[in-house]
Amino acid sequence: MSLPTQSPKKVFIKTWGCQMNVYDSQRMQDVVKPLGYAPAEDMADADLVIFNTCHIREKATDKLFSELGRVRPHQKTKAENGGRMIVAVAGCVAQAEGAEIQRRAPYVDMVFGPQTYHQLPEMIARVSRNTGAVLNTEFPPEPKFDHLPQDRANPGVTAFLSIQEGCDKFCTFCVVPYTRGAEYSRSVAAIIAEAENLVQNGAREIMLLGQNVNAFHGEGIDGQSWRLGRLIYRLAKISRLKRIRYMTSHPRDMDDELIAAHRDIPQLMPFLHLPVQSGSDSILQAMNRKHTADDYRSTIDKLRNAQPNMALSSDFIVGFPGETDEDFKATLDLVREITFAQSFSFKYSCRPGTPAAAMQNQIDEKLKDTRLLELQSILRTQQEKFNHSMIGRTLPVLFENPSGREGMLFGRSPYMQAVRVAGSPRLVGEELPATITDAGGNSLTGSLQLADAA
């Protein structure tokens, strides 16, 4: 059955936050495509504007309202010219602050959370009938994935695939369990079908996504519950799928099968983002992380035994309530011991409604600033050193797109490093050996063998 298409319309989506939001925005595009919406380059030209928001740290809501302030004049101009611009707020701020958004910005037509965007056609129809604004922040009993279009047109060389949603861990600082809801894993059959479609449409690398991706426990093709390791062994059988990655993982859920997959499966890249947050056991406990610093160390040992080339990345929070100088030093010690190829570090940000927001021993902002600078300087040095250690080595690079400059290509090493080389655009989608000639903090420069580059 083909859906009735109408005159060409345009949708503009602005995305903040994690990769899962990027995936959701792509899927929203897929959902509205059969209604006649093509992507708009410019917000002012759009008939439908969607802000897909993130609520993880403060300022997220401020950013949204400043963006809403920018869209309002365009919406008015369109109405004055007899047209209509539907403005929607989606994602985690919508989920957490839906009613507040509608109160402060009554010109917003639709507010919906991360689990209901498959209902966009109905929501658009309701708004178009002028029956009032839509607020849709339920957690529907039937998961959105069962209602999304099968085809993922133009996924690019590296594609995102959400396999797991939500989180039941309830770290005391984090809003995700409230904005994304309870943990849910898709079935292995649905994941394989989407992965095969992505590869048919040109993807050569798939990043499996979940707020807690290694807590995956989807229904397997044998009716048993499968964990992430088993799923990866199966996905590795898809021919032409050259690379598999997954994020974000929780240290508690790194089981032996997943670690063994790093030993056995060449397509599984030797790079893992495994957030530790802190190196202090008392802070980890106050965060409700359910692991100690030594548990983390021993998981890293196992990973490095299974895959000696393993490079690591992590998230850190400094200035969590009650963090003493000794606690902070324990984090620095852990960083120096493990060494990270890449990292993300944040000042603790108080999120209303989370248990840590009510803790009495909040840390002074200036102290958070000092600690963040100290931590980041060590992490930056580690990253630069890691990048420099690549000079002279030949690495397989998967080329994603032509780089900004004429005749240059952009790709990634197995360790997620950005690599630029001179080469023909027809090499996009190929994985080729590149010899690294130069390294900076954030990227590498390389050269292809002459026979490959032409």
Ligand code: SAH
């Ligand atoms: N599920 C992942 C992380 C999701 S959020 C995990 O368990 O690690 C991404 C990162 O944002 C977190 O790893 C954490 O470092 C940071 N973060 C989350 N809440 C925060 C807060 N209230 N303040 C500062 N950083 C926070």
Ligand code: SF4
């Ligand atoms: Fe947030 Fe913790 Fe869940 Fe990660 S594991 S999403 S930090 S509650």
Ligand code: F3S
């Ligand atoms: Fe942000 Fe929601 Fe992702 S809060 S980090 S967009 S899960």
